[in-house]
Amino acid sequence: MIGVVVITHGNLSEHLVATASMIMGDSENVIPITFSSRDSLEELREKAKEAVSKYEEEGCLILTDLMGGSANNISVELMNGKNIEVVTGVNLPMLLEAVGYREFADSLKELATRVQASGIKSIINLKEFFEKRVVKKT
């Protein structure tokens, strides 16, 4: 099974993973990695390396929170030449898609594309959305 590793600032990843299990039930091979301002980059790098090393064969999707953030910078180093894809800007719909779709995905690359699309699709300004619908109808 493709592994999903969520790496974020603070404890966001743990809460995202716990919240996803609340909605979809517990699933295996979803690993949250947290880091605080006290941790050195070396510690974060080691934690991340250990997590992704379990999925060398089947591949690993890393979800990070902030483009340019430390979690993301470390993930890009890991991605180099390995069976790893990294998608930034993680939100709950993306994690749900990653966990729910990975069994059906033809490849890690396809899963990453799906997860990215689900994140973008999930962000909607609802007032604007309804205003546009009213305009269309009249």
Added chain:
Amino acid sequence: MITVKFLRIDDRLIHGQVIVGWLPSIKPDKLIVVNEKVNGDFMRQELMGISVPPDIELEFYSPEDIDVESMTEDTFILVASPEDALSCLKAGIKPDVLNVGGMHSKEGKHEIFEALHVDSIDKKYFEEISGLGFNSVFQPTPLNAPVQMGDIL
């Protein structure tokens, strides 16, 4: 001698606190990373390039080879260590603010704050920096209260 807005010491270089905290607050027109490793690492440069807002120009130098001519008064300089900060000052850069953001835990370093760890070598560089007449201020994000390095070292 060239005056620039901000020089920050942060061993993570470009990361969340810089992108979300300092860039919107300082509003530089140019961000310069002075770091030996990054200067020779095209992939890290590319990654930094897409992390920084497109209206901020990004340049890279090795601490031994800083081009002061390319700097403007709205320049933001990032270095990873007090040693590299000292190289910038010796190259003739005069920052309005010398900010200390993050120096993380490493073997042999003593913790002052959770994001500030120093050893005797770091202290020596900070002394040299203050000997040149520059005040270093520890402040990880714009929302943290500034602390004079002279008071805590």
